[in-house]
């Protein structure tokens with residue numbers, strides 16, 4: 484960035500959308516730069532339900548084309564990042580024959596749309612089959628269920644893998660460096676001002692084309708060129724509660740297609756914990772750390788109590804995390820009916836904004852926006868190659884390897900752990916992470932803060948907020964050793980992480 488020169492394309496925002504676009508652009512041979520003002524996936528992209536799916540509820544809304552596209556993308560992601568996507572069985576509990584017939588036929592359609600993709604078909608289950616698949620399910624008024632299979636992934640890790648893939652393809656990605664100002668330059672192109680949030684250093688960057696992929700912040704970035712645009716985005720908040728695995732000891736997840744207010748509820752085993760979600764609450768205030776509302780918390784706890792054999796209470800919640808959906812729309816109605824499709828918009832200054840969509844469809848969105856960039860650059864001969872582009876770490880046979888999610892890096896991380904004194908020390912008795920993973924994250928994964936390590940390189944904050952607070956001093960010390968930081972830095976990092984982690988805890 485300091486060397487100057489003109490980038491073909493500069494992408495603002497390091498979530499699913501921006502990182503996907505950066506991979507696409509770099510792999511077409513464009514000189515590509517991505518800037519993220521915080522950390523990769525700090526925004527919505529680390530706070531999803533972690534499903535690579537078509538979205539059964541969109542089928543109910545008649546959005547068949549969108550579901551088919553997402554199912555196609557699910558399969559491409561399974562092929563290109565098999566180390567990150569696993570299959571998970573979901574059970575829809577049914578109280579009577581009418582529900583079995585209704586959900587059974589709906590899921591048959593989902594099957595047909597996904598046919599030929601190596602995913603087991605949906606099945607009608609008798610009551611006993613449901614209980615043997617998931618003993619944590621409340622069978623009090625249950626007659627049986629319908630089961631189907633979908634994809635599950637670790638969202639923050641996939642984001643990091645996209646950043647690593649972009650670099651492998653010749654692109655440049657920078658975290659902790661935010662864009663502050665944009666202006667059109669002649670004859671075409673843009674000047675971008677950016678600020679390194681660690682050092683305060685300011686950068687002036689020239690690019691032939693700039694893409695705004697900042698999710699719920701897209702409207703704010705669209706005003707940076709001085710224009711007064713009509714807003715594109717409506718934010719909708721979704722929260723998740725994390726419980727100990729004892730609430731759902733089996734492998735199968737529960738999917739409730741219709742709660743009291745028409746929302747879908749998921750109870751999903753996730754890496755030794757249970758994820759409960761989610762909500763769909765329109766919000767006006769756009770924050771990078773949105774807060775769960777009391778209504779949302781009681782909605783999830785109350786509903787989970789109906790479907791789980793052991794009803795959870797607030798005291799059981801290990802962590803609560805909140806994300807904002809960047810939905811497209813300007814109406815005042817409920818956000819649950821707004822489209823999950825993406826839009827691409829061009830401002831008079833030349834800024835191209837892409838927003839909306841889902842994690843599952845990030846690759847397709849990237850293809851569309853980079854097609855637009857190439858057209859602008861007169862480079863339409865540079866075709867998208869990401870349908871068959873293995874992502875960084877691609878590995879098909881990681882099986883039960885301890886560090887299998889690191890893909891082909893798993894040997895190297897074991898070496899780091901072995902080479903470091905106390906590298907295999909557990910950082911907390913309730914979580915699987917060891918000291919060597921912190922070193923690895925600093926040296927190989929661009930982790931710069933304690934939060935980067937505890938929230939996204941590991942998922943400690945999302946699994947168990949108190950345990951992550953307990954780990955913070957040790958993690959800060961380990962990071963300081965590698966980053967040549969001072970005792971003051973350690974104190975500041977621990978204090979700031981503790982303040983953040985308190986927001987992930989439910990207080991009585």
Ligand SMILES: Cc1cc2nc3c(=O)[nH]c(=O)nc-3n(C[C@H](O)[C@H](O)[C@H](O)COP(=O)(O)OP(=O)(O)OC[C@H]3O[C@@H](n4cnc5c(N)ncnc54)[C@H](O)[C@@H]3O)c2cc1C
Pocket residue numbers: 495496497498499500501518519520521522523524525526527528529530531532533534535536660661662663696697698699700704719720721722761762806807808809838839840841842843844
């Ligand atoms: C509760 C919930 C559950 C969901 N579950 C699923 C699911 O299971 N499956 C699925 O497919 N999808 C799911 N989604 C949707 C999916 O998570 C989002 O569509 C996707 O993460 C949006 O990514 P994004 O890159 O557009 O936005 P973000 O991830 O928010 O990224 C935008 C980035 O831009 C950065 N930024 C902002 N301003 C600047 C600036 N000035 N300079 C530089 N950077 C800047 C931010 O820091 C942020 O990191 C869910 C969403 C929510 C809210």
